[in-house]
Amino acid sequence: MRMPHPESTAATREALRAAFDDMIQCFQEARDAIDDPALYPPPPTDRNLAEGYRYVAGFMLNAIERALADPLYPRFRRAIQPMNRSTIDNADAVYLGVEIDGNYSYRIRGRAADTRHWRGEAPAAGTTAPQYVIFELASGYSGDSGKLSEMQPGTRINTSTLDSSKLQVEADGSFDILVAPEQPEGYSGNFMLSKRSSRGVEHVGRFLTCRELFHDWANQDLLDLEILRIGCEQEPRPPIDPAGAEHMLREIGRIARNQVHFWNAFNTITLETYGQVPGGISERMGLDKPFMPVNDMNPPNVLGIATGGGQSSNIYAGGTYLLEDDEALVIETRTPIEPHFLGFHLANLWGESLDFESYPSNINAHFVETDPDGARRWVVCHRDPGVANWVSTTGVLHGYTSRRWTYPEPPPKEQWPTLTARKVPFDDIRAHMPHARIVTAEERAAQRLLRHRHVQRRYRQY
Known part of the structure; x- marks a missing residue:
């Protein structure tokens, strides 16, 4: 019994x-x-x-x-x-x-x-x-x-x-x-x-x-x-x-x-997302603007585990965008030494990457189209400008921009990537990206389908 x-x-x-x-x-x-x-x-x-x-x-x-x-x-x-x-x-x-x-x-x-x-x-x-x-x-x-x-x-x-x-x-x-x-x-x-x-x-x-x-x-x-x-x-x-x-x-x-x-305190005090603070990272790095500047990006830098984490083989740059519907942010980078990985990504102010399944809220080196002068240029805006290299905000008016260059062995400082960002009128995007290829609605749909399929594979639970 x-x-x-x-x-x-x-x-x-x-x-x-x-x-x-x-x-x-x-x-x-x-x-x-x-x-x-x-x-x-x-x-x-x-x-x-x-x-x-x-x-x-x-x-x-x-x-x-x-x-x-x-x-x-x-x-x-x-x-x-x-x-x-x-x-x-x-x-x-x-x-x-x-x-x-x-x-x-x-x-x-x-x-x-x-x-x-x-x-x-x-x-x-x-x-x-x-x-x-x-x-x-x-x-x-x-x-x-x-x-x-x-x-x-x-x-x-x-x-x-x-x-x-x-x-x-x-x-x-x-x-x-x-x-x-x-x-x-x-x-x-x-x-x-x-x-x-x-x-x-x-x-x-x-x-x-x-x-x-x-x-x-x-x-x-x-x-x-x-x-x-x-x-x-x-x-x-x-x-x-x-x-x-x-x-x-x-x-x-x-x-x-x-x-x-x-992470709330880190974003506000350490990253200075909403403006410079006494003793903040911009002061320690000798910057004349917040570490996460608005409609700009900080210089490429190495962030390690002592500053909240991060991939040890990365060079990072970050900032925030704050755009109206009729504005855009054009971001340009040149890489004297090609990294093993290069990605550009957007996130909301909580630090969540934006929906990358239904929207092109990130574009990496495989998908970005390089201009004849050797530069890579991305355009961040709320609505589709009809050109390649568009990074969608998914309607988030104010969010983070982040860029990662992965180097297993860091290059000499003089050969680090360079980066510029400028806010432009939405109607002037093509003037600032004269070589950007026109993209059709059908091509955008095909890109979304590719994203859906990849996310299905990447996050499979079986």
Whole structure:
């Protein structure tokens, strides 16, 4: 005869209910950041408010997934996706993340389609690997403290990085990567160090990211990836207990609240989205305008993990646009040394990339058409100007512009990309882009279909 399960205790029920209530309270505090001026939200337009609620819901989703993860039994998941876009994300990227404990050793196994372009060779016809891939192992997760003080140098570091320019890949596209506190003697394969000292502090790798960047949305496809802690098959995972459930619930709330509060402050104070502030980044960099200037972009620069995160192999530039219906922003760049990846993207003031499935709200180096003088020119405006290289605001009147150039080895400063931006009347776009090709409505529809199909593949959940 089966014995009945023992009844839960009143103490357990009350403790779990209290943890759940704490989680809900943190969700409320995250929600407050949508419209409480003390928490640095964007201007409260109807659209900003609507997008703000979606934005907070996205951080709730991300917090649930992170709090339910187990560093000893990890699996790759989507750190950013259409349901939880944030941090002025790259619309050409897949962001994968996995929690680990860098005191242990792990093995990543993967497979890619044709990778010849990773080695500077011409790619084969048909499906290929992403344009560029980078694995980065960080000792912490940007924004988790909820306070800008976490950006102090040495607070958080990358213990290791490995990108597609250095990744050893077999002829069939397979590869593996050892992640460990020490490199075994005689080991010559792909390796990522999970413990590193910096400024006298030992940092342990806790969050492993994989960014897959796409140029050719029609033909480049995702990696297949798995990660396993070495020896996990010998140690079945213990079931969750009440203490573990209490911790999980409070972590969900804490992560969601702190992330929303941190990025609001980061956008307003660090990036100076709404104007210069005392002690802001423009003052530290010697700029005479806000770091995120209006209808302009800051000079190409390197932003690292100490300034809120970012891909370690990127050169960045950013700004904001603020355009009327009869205005446009023409942005020009020249690249003395061609990067492995080049993308231009728009985002709303919450830092969510704009809808890149139904609109051309981003255009990368594969799709942008180069002018005869060697420059690449994009035009940002609210309505279709009928020319190539149009980047749509999707109707967002005020938002972020961002540009990324990816260099596994940074070029000399004198050979960095150059960048200019100018606001022009909508009716004068063709005068400022005299070589821009005319694009028909049928071609725009074909571009949208390509985007829909690529997004289906990029974010498949099966």
